[in-house]
Amino acid sequence: MKSLFYSVYTIGLAGLLSLAACSKFVDINTDPNNPVTAQLPLLLPSTQVSLAANMYQLNSGTATFMQYTVFSSGLSRLQQQGTSFDDSWNGFYTQTLNDLEAVILAGTAQEQWGYTAVAKLEKAYLISIMVDMWGDIPYSETQQGQKNVSPKFEKGEGIYESVFTTIESGIADINKVTATTLVPATSDLIYSGNKSAWLGMANSLKLKLFNQVRLVNPARSADTIKSLIKNAGQLIGGTTNSNSLDFTFRFGPGQNPNNRHPWHRAEYQGSKTFYQSQSFIDLLFNNDDPRLRYFIFRQNATAGLNNSNNSNGYYGRNPGDGTAAPADLNRRSTFGIYPAGGLYDNAPINNIPATNLFLTNTGATGSLKVVGPTDGNGAGLMPFITNAMVKFIRAEAVLTLNTGEDARQLLKEGIIANLTSVSTYAQGNGGQALATAAISTFAEGIALKFDAATVNGKLDILITQKYIAQFGNGMEAYTDYRRTGLPTLRPPLSPLNVFPLRLYYSETELIANTSLGNNAASMQVAQQTTPVFWDK
CATH class of the missing domain: 1.25.40.390 (Serine Threonine Protein Phosphatase 5, Tetratricopeptide repeat)
Incomplete structure (x- = not known):
């Protein structure tokens, strides 16, 4: 790591x-290793x-x-x-x-x-x-x-x-x-x-x-x-509702020097140490969400949970599964084209419901493979603050602080912004674009569910959509969950502790920082159960 x-x-x-190196090679009176x-x-x-x-x-x-x-x-x-x-x-x-x-x-x-x-x-x-x-x-x-x-x-x-x-x-x-x-x-x-x-x-x-x-x-x-x-x-x-000024960091496609997205480096160029969460896969699959093909790439068409061979290739791992990993590196689902710069999954998917409108096999003519260093370009991105996030935040403020905007419209704009961003990125990096009409229709379908929901149900729908749109930025979702208790997460199979309300400090810091006195050990243990100040 x-x-x-x-x-x-x-x-x-x-x-x-190296890109910024100046043409003047050396100044005899200046130490280039110690600039003033x-x-x-x-x-x-x-x-x-x-x-x-x-x-x-x-x-x-x-x-x-x-x-x-x-x-x-x-x-x-x-x-x-x-x-x-x-x-x-x-x-x-x-x-x-x-x-x-x-x-x-x-x-x-x-x-x-x-x-x-x-x-x-x-x-x-x-x-x-x-x-x-x-x-x-x-x-x-x-x-x-x-x-x-x-x-x-x-x-x-x-x-x-x-x-x-x-x-x-x-x-x-x-x-x-x-x-x-x-x-x-x-x-x-x-x-x-x-x-x-x-x-x-x-x-x-x-x-x-x-x-x-x-x-x-x-x-x-x-x-x-x-x-x-x-x-x-x-x-x-x-x-x-433009995505052009999203606050994101964009990695590059180069391998020498290697400046690709870290998830691409780990899974396409490395030893495939990740599993994809079965919980997240199922959320997208069960809700006819077209982003599944962009977020997740299958390496095998029939692999399933627990390394079975009679599923649809969406082979992840349940949260909290403490069993040893089998020899399955070439069968696990991995990161897709967005945001890691991997491959777009355009292969047929087994057992898609016939009622699906968006996650379908229409035009699915691609094939699956075990991913390697030459697959995808790795020019992924890290979404810090995006247009979609801003729209979802404004919608949440309407529901919780009565800020006076139209929460339904902001929800739709947030969904459209995220799907458009994913689609545009994929189209420019070897994947397929989503039709504009499909994006609009998908967003309207979520908005109709929002209309029919209770006040608490509206917030649930909103934060769940924000959660999906924030794929690639676990920090923001982690903060939202502690603030709101949403989205609903799958209970871990064999947890070893309660859900952490703060992260553990660096062991190096606790050892070296003498200002802590004898409190370092107790501080560390308390991190798991002590809320951040905004978590009321």
Whole structure:
């Protein structure tokens, strides 16, 4: 696991540095290994590479809790270790946050406000995610090098207030830039320096966070969200339901250096360590959801649960299954074309209900195979905050905070946005597109069920659709589940613990951080059952 994680970061960063190498080979009076000032055009994209790369372990582990996939048997059984998320924790603190702080300090000194704006918004996003995952974390005393190697842990609620301030500071820096671009396109791997895109990300991040804390201070959340939706054109998706400004990180197709999606590296280029969750497969299959062909690729046409040979090839693993894995690497279902950059499954599927309208065998002329390194291009994506997510958040705020919009319409727009995004990505990467009419009809069918549901049923439908649309980002689904208790998850077969309300800290941190005194062991145990502050 660690070798994959670190190679994604170091190889990706090496590629960036090689692309940006300047023509002047050496200055005899300058030590190239110890630059006096931060090289902002190189450092900013490195923060984005490390942000995405360091999320591999975190994303895969929370995706296991949320029954998208099975990253490890222990996590599937809800049993954490001090090493379960240590790569992500250590990488965020030693790489991403250090580099972001360097960009902010150097950018401020040089009055390069575009760089500081982007770095502040990245930092706000990352710190909010870390609070959502771990609760209390080191914050104000970090990034001080040898001056403080044991920063104190601070309460998540207070850190969130600092995050809000950081977002506003980032927006203020955006407004200091008169050009339409904040930084050169080559310095920003996410938005190519687009000023309006980063402003949309900032406002959408505020929307997301104030929705997450709505149970703490409903009036404050309602007022803030109402203010944001008054200027909906400045949110991701705008007023046209466009996916063009989604806040996502896009991996590349290269193998030398290898900058492909980590799930593609693990399953197509590696030893196939994942199972796909049978719970998620069944959710899509039983609800005639066409996204199944995009999210999951079958390696065998008749393999089934428990390595049977009389099913339809959708062979996953039930949550909490503690039995030993059989010799089934070439029979398991694996990641598909979206978001991992794998293969699109266009082969016939056994036992599809005749009543299906969307998940059908019409035009299914493809074949299945055992996937390998040359299959798919690996140019997948990590969806951080998307247009679909923004629409679902706004719909949730209508149902829970009476923010005054049309929840039904927002639900439909969110579904359409996600299916359109999946379809567009697939069409550009060797898969098939979904017909626009089919997307609209599918969304309307969900909306009709929404119409007939009770108030609680409406929220269930909404969060379930958001859950499906967030495939590829286990962190967001994990946060939603703890806030709402939705979607309904399949009971684990043989759990070893209760559902974790926080993630375990890095074992390295607990050993090395002397500010914890004798509390480290008790802190770790408490993580499993202690809610994050917004989980009321």
